[in-house]
Amino acid sequence: MRDVSIIAIGQTKVDEHWGKSLRHLAADAILAALAEANPGRIDALYVGNMISGEVAGQEHLGALIADFVGLRGVEAVKVEAACGSGAAAVRLGYAAVAGGLCDFVIAAGVEKMTDANGGEVTAALALAADGDYETSQGLSFVSINALLMRRYMYEFGVKHEDFAGFAVNAHKNAIGNPNAMFPYPVTAQAFAKARMIADPINLLDSSPIGDGAAAVVLCPTEMARQFTEKPVRVMASAIATDSVALHDRHDPMALQAAYLSVQRAYSLAKITPGDIDLFETHDAFTIMAALELEACGFAQRGQGTRLAQAGEIGIDGRIPVSTMGGLKGRGHPVGATGVYQIVELVQQLRGEAGVNQVKDCRIGMAQNIGGSGATVVTHILERIG
Amino acid sequence: MGNAFMKPLRDVGIVGYGAYVPRYRLPAAEVARVWRGGEDVLPITEKAVPGLDEDTVTISLEAARNALARAEIDPSEIRAVWVGSESHPYAVKPTSTIVAAAIGAVPNTQAGDWEFACKAGTEALQAGIGFVGSGMAHYALVIGADTAQGRPSDALEYTAAAGGAAFIVGPREESLAYFEGSYSFVTDTPDFFRRPNQHYPQHGSRFTGEPAYFKHVLSAGRHLMDELGYTAKDYTAAVFHQPNNKFPERAGKVLGFKPEQMKTGLLVDKIGNTYAGASMLGLTAVLDEAQPGDHILVVSFGSGAGSDAFSLIVTEPIRERQRKARLTTQYIAQRTEIDYATYVRFRRKLHMH
Amino acid sequence: MRIPRHWRLQDQRYRMVGEVCDNCGEKLFPPRDICPECSKPACTPYTFNGRGEVYSYSTIYQAPEGFEEFVPYTVALVKLDEGPMITAQLTDVEAAEVRIGMPVEMVTRRMLEEGEDGLIIYGYKFRPALAATA
Numbered sequence: 085m086r087d088v089s090i091i092a093i094g095q096t097k098v099d100e101h102w103g104k105s106l107r108h109l110a111a112d113a114i115l116a117a118l119a120e121a122n123p124g125r126i127d128a129l130y131v132g133n134m135i136s137g138e139v140a141g142q143e144h145l146g147a148l149i150a151d152f153v154g155l156r157g158v159e160a161v162k163v164e165a166a167c168g169s170g171a172a173a174v175r176l177g178y179a180a181v182a183g184g185l186c187d188f189v190i191a192a193g194v195e196k197m198t199d200a201n202g203g204e205v206t207a208a209l210a211l212a213a214d215g216d217y218e219t220s221q222g223l224s225f226v227s228i229n230a231l232l233m234r235r236y237m238y239e240f241g242v243k244h245e246d247f248a249g250f251a252v253n254a255h256k257n258a259i260g261n262p263n264a265m266f267p268y269p270v271t272a273q274a275f276a277k278a279r280m281i282a283d284p285i286n287l288l289d290s291s292p293i294g295d296g297a298a299a300v301v302l303c304p305t306e307m308a309r310q311f312t313e314k315p316v317r318v319m320a321s322a323i324a325t326d327s328v329a330l331h332d333r334h335d336p337m338a339l340q341a342a343y344l345s346v347q348r349a350y351s352l353a354k355i356t357p358g359d360i361d362l363f364e365t366h367d368a369f370t371i372m373a374a375l376e377l378e379a380c381g382f383a384q385r386g387q388g389t390r391l392a393q394a395g396e397i398g399i400d401g402r403i404p405v406s407t408m409g410g411l412k413g414r415g416h417p418v419g420a421t422g423v424y425q426i427v428e429l430v431q432q433l434r435g436e437a438g439v440n441q442v443k444d445c446r447i448g449m450a451q452n453i454g455g456s457g458a459t460v461v462t463h464i465l466e467r468i469g
Numbered sequence: 470m471g472n473a474f475m476k477p478l479r480d481v482g483i484v485g486y487g488a489y490v491p492r493y494r495l496p497a498a499e500v501a502r503v504w505r506g507g508e509d510v511l512p513i514t515e516k517a518v519p520g521l522d523e524d525t526v527t528i529s530l531e532a533a534r535n536a537l538a539r540a541e542i543d544p545s546e547i548r549a550v551w552v553g554s555e556s557h558p559y560a561v562k563p564t565s566t567i568v569a570a571a572i573g574a575v576p577n578t579q580a581g582d583w584e585f586a587c588k589a590g591t592e593a594l595q596a597g598i599g600f601v602g603s604g605m606a607h608y609a610l611v612i613g614a615d616t617a618q619g620r621p622s623d624a625l626e627y628t629a630a631a632g633g634a635a636f637i638v639g640p641r642e643e644s645l646a647y648f649e650g651s652y653s654f655v656t657d658t659p660d661f662f663r664r665p666n667q668h669y670p671q672h673g674s675r676f677t678g679e680p681a682y683f684k685h686v687l688s689a690g691r692h693l694m695d696e697l698g699y700t701a702k703d704y705t706a707a708v709f710h711q712p713n714n715k716f717p718e719r720a721g722k723v724l725g726f727k728p729e730q731m732k733t734g735l736l737v738d739k740i741g742n743t744y745a746g747a748s749m750l751g752l753t754a755v756l757d758e759a760q761p762g763d764h765i766l767v768v769s770f771g772s773g774a775g776s777d778a779f780s781l782i783v784t785e786p787i788r789e790r791q792r793k794a795r796l797t798t799q800y801i802a803q804r805t806e807i808d809y810a811t812y813v814r815f816r817r818k819l820h821m822h
Numbered sequence: 823m824r825i826p827r828h829w830r831l832q833d834q835r836y837r838m839v840g841e842v843c844d845n846c847g848e849k850l851f852p853p854r855d856i857c858p859e860c861s862k863p864a865c866t867p868y869t870f871n872g873r874g875e876v877y878s879y880s881t882i883y884q885a886p887e888g889f890e891e892f893v894p895y896t897v898a899l900v901k902l903d904e905g906p907m908i909t910a911q912l913t914d915v916e917a918a919e920v921r922i923g924m925p926v927e928m929v930t931r932r933m934l935e936e937g938e939d940g941l942i943i944y945g946y947k948f949r950p951a952l953a954a955t956a
Contacts, residue, residue: 572837
């Protein structure tokens with residue numbers, strides 16, 4: 085097993101990229117990464133993506149994008165784990181390098197959501213749920229998370245406005261991120277009055293639909309300094325799964341896969357939650373952010389929202405969260421999100437986060453969630469440059 | 470004419486029965502408000518409207534499940550599942566197979582849909598009596614159910630409603646009421662009809678009265694009673710097809726029945742004309758309150774035209790089986806009033822022209 | 823149109839046929855053939871009675887494709903009497919009347935249509951449990 089580091093990152097702004105196709109977006113991110121550091125030879129390309137078939141009419145992204153970015157002939161596959169596809173691609177890229185099969189791997193994530201109308205995209209996203217027993221009942225991802233949120237509020241005596249802090253924090257941080265889709269502030273008042281989608285989830289609980297791509301280049305740590313002065317080491321990479329259907333979970337109020345994945349990651353990295361300097365959460369919905377913080381040991385069961393209320397999740401807080409806007413403010417091009425999270429951690433750990441810089445951060449964690457918690461990918465990164 | 474009343478070789482009866490009426494109600498006054506400036510003689514008070522997720526299949530199914538709850542038989546012993554309606558959800562693909570599968574009667578069963586306007590259900594009942602009475606089957610499930618559509622602004626819009634009833638026909642020894650005999654009176658009378666690609670039927674207005682409803686109902690009722698040697702006073706209850714309040718009240722009066730005899734089985738004022746479910750729901754309502762020994766006459770009517778008449782005697786088992794499923798009156802009492810706009814939405818009238 | 827897929831699910835959708843694990847007795851719905859509790863084979867059919875209570879619910883105002891005409895409708899996680907939890911729409915109830923813990927019963931209703939000329943799919947929904955008999 086070899087130690088692995090990230091030597092280069094690339095990303096596009098998350099936006100409605102009407103003028104860019106899926107392959108163009110992917111190329112923008114990959115070429116931006118290679119412009120930062122190009123090892124001269126790429127051994128594999130893993131492309132994380134969820135709904136290219138449904139929305140862009142295109143599958144077979146591994147070969148397609150490898151060819152498009154000038155890597156024809158290279159080992160390349162599409163990796164799919166619903167909204168966890170991006171981090172899953174990173175994980176597989178990491179494993180290829182750590183296992184000694186490849187030296188230089190690009191892990192990219194790309195999603196083009198705006199080529200279809202809202203209803204079609206919603207239906208495509210719902211493919212992450214159980215088709216026979218959840219989706220066919222008329223549920224979409226919003227309503228699945230709404231079922232979680234309603235029960236959470238009931239069991240733990242929490243009110244909807246207690247979740248506002250996650251949205252407010254994410255948007256505040258989005259303002260300082262030039263790649264964010266919604267760099268505008270959101271107030272707690274606006275949060276309380278936003279339009280209802282599936283109650284209790286309203287528009288400001290939910291991350292937006294947008295297009296984007298991000299990419300990282302991985303290589304063995306022992307070679308990293310040949311290509312960059314600020315390599316960022318992968319301390320841990322772990323995936324865990326749970327039942328796809330929310331109704332099959334043993335305890336719907338706890339993200340078991342997040343817990344398993346993060347425990348494996350802490351164990352591999354030989355650290356505890358207290359060592360984490362910043363946490364890129366999967367705040368597709370505010371309820372997910374709360375549950376994730378609990379699963380990862382930052383809050384007790386049912387108390388995740390207290391972190392948001394106490395302001396502990398701000399850039400200067402005890403556990404900075406969504407430091408570049410998160411899914412909520414930066415955006416959530418679903419299959420690409422997991423790679424954006426890694427890219428943003430690298431920016432922070434390199435000290436390149438601008439006004440959003442978390443001071444003296446050394447260890448960062450990212451957690452990418454597929455579905456309502458059925459696949460969870462955790463990465464822990466460390467500044468070594 | 471010969472013995473023109475029908476009785477099978479072995480006596481058969483009703484082993485279980487069930488009703489279902491959807492909960493939404495559109496007051497006739499609402500229809501009048503929209504179409505007549507509030508000025509009209511209202512033929513009934515209100516009618517039952519199916520919800521967006523209901524249709525003849527779902528109505529038939531709940532009625533059938535109630536019938537099974539009363540019969541307490543193994544559904545795999547049912548040898549026919551027959552649904553009569555003029556609003557089958559598919560033009561080709563039986564309602565009956567869906568019902569049969571959903572109650573667990575498949576695969577060893579006959580199934581098929583029946584149509585004869587408002588008497589499609591009693592049609593199936595006549596056939597069920599023959600099927601069981603001949604010894605071909607031990608049990609037959611027969612259902613009359615409809616989600617009738619009324620043409621906007623037409624007089625029938627006041628009354629075209631949704632509901633259904635199911636009966637499990639079986640041997641007399643297992644029945645809560647058995648058939649003394651039945652009779653069908655049929656002519657080719659085009660009082661009300663619908664061509665295939667039309668959403669709404671046509672009707673002959675006043676022609677639907679004397680030459681249609683009254684001729685067939687009175688002939689069938691009179692004939693059956695004469696053949697069996699009864700008059701109205703021999704019956705505890707009478708149920709007639711009920712397209713509105715006036716027709717069954719008048720038919721009953723002509724045949725010699727008193728209002729008290731008809732009251733229990735006359736539901737149209739509160740739920741409208743449930744078409745193939747109409748006289749059958751009247752029967753379930755009567756059975757809900759019947760005592761052993763009660764004597765019941767049922768006369769249906771279907772446009773096209775014809776009437777099926779049945780004479781039944783209630784038996785001991787009625788006592789313990791009545792309460793094993795929801796009563797007709799419980800469904801009638803479960804009531805959510807809607808306005809005309811909601812009704813138009815529920816009936817998907819905006820998609821139709 | 824996805825005819826075979828819908829046809830395969832009829833026993834589950836029409837009659838709530840699941841499984842019972844012969845090893846540990848756990849009741850499973852939907853059926854999955856391997857018991858998630860004890861990992862042993864669980865292939866004996868078991869028909870659920872259709873009663874349960876609301877564990878959580880949400881009323882949908884922006885529907886996914888195919889369900890637009892039903893808006894607003896309420897979906898729920900229903901904990902069945904026999905143990906498993908399932909996801910289903912609630913019907914015959916106003917959104918404001920729904921409560922966590924509300925007893926509900928299964929009814930068979932139209933779930934969706936594959937367009938005006940396609941298959942009609944029937945399946946389970948849940949309504950507030952009515953008085954069983956008089």
